[in-house]
Amino acid sequence: MRTREKRAWAEPFKIKMVEPLRVTTRDERARALAEAGWNTFLLHSEDVYLDLLTDSGTNAMSDRQWAGMMVGDEAYAGSANFYRLEAKVREAYGYRHVVPTHQGRGAEHLLSRLWIKPGDRVPGNMYFTTTRLHQELAGGVFVDVIIDEAHDPNSLHPFKGNVDLAKLEAVIREHGASRVPYVSVAATVNMAGGQPISLENLRATRALCQRHGIKVVLDATRAIENAWFIARREPGHAGESLADILREMCGLTDACTMSAKKDLLVNIGGFLALDDDASFEEARNMVVVYEGLHTYGGLAGRDMEAMTLGIDEARDEAHMTARIGQVHYVAEALAAEGIPIVQPTGGHAVFLDAARFLPHLPRSAHPAQTLAAELYLESGIRAMERGVVSAGRDPVTGHNHEPKLELVRLTFPRRVYTQAHCDVLVEAVCEVWDRRHEIPGLDMVYEPKYLRFFQARFEPRRKAAEAVSLGG
Numbered sequence: 001m002r003t004r005e006k007r008a009w010a011e012p013f014k015i016k017m018v019e020p021l022r023v024t025t026r027d028e029r030a031r032a033l034a035e036a037g038w039n040t041f042l043l044h045s046e047d048v049y050l051d052l053l054t055d056s057g058t059n060a061m062s063d064r065q066w067a068g069m070m071v072g073d074e075a076y077a078g079s080a081n082f083y084r085l086e087a088k089v090r091e092a093y094g095y096r097h098v099v100p101t102h103q104g105r106g107a108e109h110l111l112s113r114l115w116i117k118p119g120d121r122v123p124g125n126m127y128f129t130t131t132r133l134h135q136e137l138a139g140g141v142f143v144d145v146i147i148d149e150a151h152d153p154n155s156l157h158p159f160k161g162n163v164d165l166a167k168l169e170a171v172i173r174e175h176g177a178s179r180v181p182y183v184s185v186a187a188t189v190n191m192a193g194g195q196p197i198s199l200e201n202l203r204a205t206r207a208l209c210q211r212h213g214i215k216v217v218l219d220a221t222r223a224i225e226n227a228w229f230i231a232r233r234e235p236g237h238a239g240e241s242l243a244d245i246l247r248e249m250c251g252l253t254d255a256c257t258m259s260a261k262k263d264l265l266v267n268i269g270g271f272l273a274l275d276d277d278a279s280f281e282e283a284r285n286m287v288v289v290y291e292g293l294h295t296y297g298g299l300a301g302r303d304m305e306a307m308t309l310g311i312d313e314a315r316d317e318a319h320m321t322a323r324i325g326q327v328h329y330v331a332e333a334l335a336a337e338g339i340p341i342v343q344p345t346g347g348h349a350v351f352l353d354a355a356r357f358l359p360h361l362p363r364s365a366h367p368a369q370t371l372a373a374e375l376y377l378e379s380g381i382r383a384m385e386r387g388v389v390s391a392g393r394d395p396v397t398g399h400n401h402e403p404k405l406e407l408v409r410l411t412f413p414r415r416v417y418t419q420a421h422c423d424v425l426v427e428a429v430c431e432v433w434d435r436r437h438e439i440p441g442l443d444m445v446y447e448p449k450y451l452r453f454f455q456a457r458f459e460p461r462r463k464a465a466e467a468v469s470l471g472g
């Protein structure tokens with residue numbers, strides 16, 4: 001990469017406080033991995049060198065956000081921080097009403113209970129784990145209506161998060177508009193690799209829904225990252241500010257659920273925002289039962305203040321260019337080494353294509369789970385499975401969902417790691433790649449009922465177990 005290009009995404013901040021990292025030996029990592037049931041979610045973070053498990057709540061806050069933490073108004077009711085948050089959400093996202101929640105799934109829970117009746121169909125541009133689960137717990141059935149390209153790790157479509165309007169129309173035709181309370185639109189699409197949806201597609205989705213009296217709900221968790229892609233890739237939007245694009249996106253929807261732990265540069269927080277007065281009254285009542293009073297929703301006042309300040313920092317062009325630039329720097333370095341990754345790279349993560357990385361492993365040997373475990377064993381770097389384990393089972397038939405993609409997600413916390421860390425990561429993946437043919441698969445030996453990927457336990461396949469202990 002030429003120097004000039006690196007400068008284009010160089011970090012627009014300097015480091016004021018550091019957190020030491022622990023480097024472990026391979027023996028220590030082998031022990032830690034066995035204790036964790038070969039599930040990177042069950043590792044102790046102290047045993048992790050670079051933690052790329054998730055970009056959720058792992059962000060480094062700015063000095064201003066930390067200063068904001070000191071002006072937390074911890075009143076039970078009517079905290080000043082809530083009113084500042086409410087005003088900022090209205091300004092940035094444009095919805096009239098705001099209900100704070102402890103994180104994204106709190107908002108998903110409220111909205112699902114509010115708008116889904118048993119037997120309803122909820123179309124969406126690919127499922128997300130907690131989103132779909134709350135839809136199902138409310139009696140709904142999720143239907144995937146994302147374009148086919150999203151399921152193809154080689155497709156270079158610039159907006160792989162787009163809704164397939166023909167698929168959406170077919171769902172409406174089959175079940176009737178009255179059984180489709182809303183369409184669930186994620187921007188960006190986490191499970192497709194952080195892929196953006198275009199404004200044009202969102203507008204067309206909105207128009208189709210309006211014809212049938214169906215609402216549109218935005219999962220705005222990474223909507224500002226999505227806006228960055230629109231400014232870069234969508235004709236007619238070059239040079240438009242992230243703030244303007246965000247407002248335009250939200251303006252095409254009726255409500256949003258938000259996990260502030262992603263875009264908004266905080267460690268905890270979320271909200272439900274919507275326009276409809278009656279739904280707001282109900283949500284504001286329900287939040288008291290499940291989260292906390294409607295002026296704190298399970299958060300401390302200081303958390304709301306950090307979130308409010310994060311909304312401004314996240315819409316800053318230089319911040320977002322550095323954030324996404326870092327992800328793309330790693331992706332380009334891996335691709336240059338011939339490592340199979342999902343193309344094009346999305347906003348928050350680089351996805352290794354485990355199916356092509358470990359083609360000798362059948363699905364039943366959990367290739368992505370295996371690759372994540374091996375990367376940890378090699379380097380102490382923690383990644384996450386996004387394949388057959390994350391997809392879970394069909395609640396009706398009990399059969400495994402078989403997603404087309406079998407991926408390992410290298411997720412980048414915002415403002416946390418340096419370019420040297422990125423280079424170490426690339427080296428580590430290459431080292432696993434060099435010995436990929438010797439890598440055994442994993443069997444699942446414990447499977448929890450809900451969101452199994454968080455707590456499932458695995459064991460190396462028999463023959464392979466020997467190879468691993470020799471290697472370890």
Ligand SMILES: *Cc1c(COP(=O)(O)O)cnc(C)c1O
Pocket residue numbers: 056103104105106128130131186190219221222258259260261262269270
């Ligand atoms: C993380 C996430 C959620 C859930 O939010 P939590 O804060 O983890 O509860 C919902 N949707 C998307 C797209 C996410 O990435």
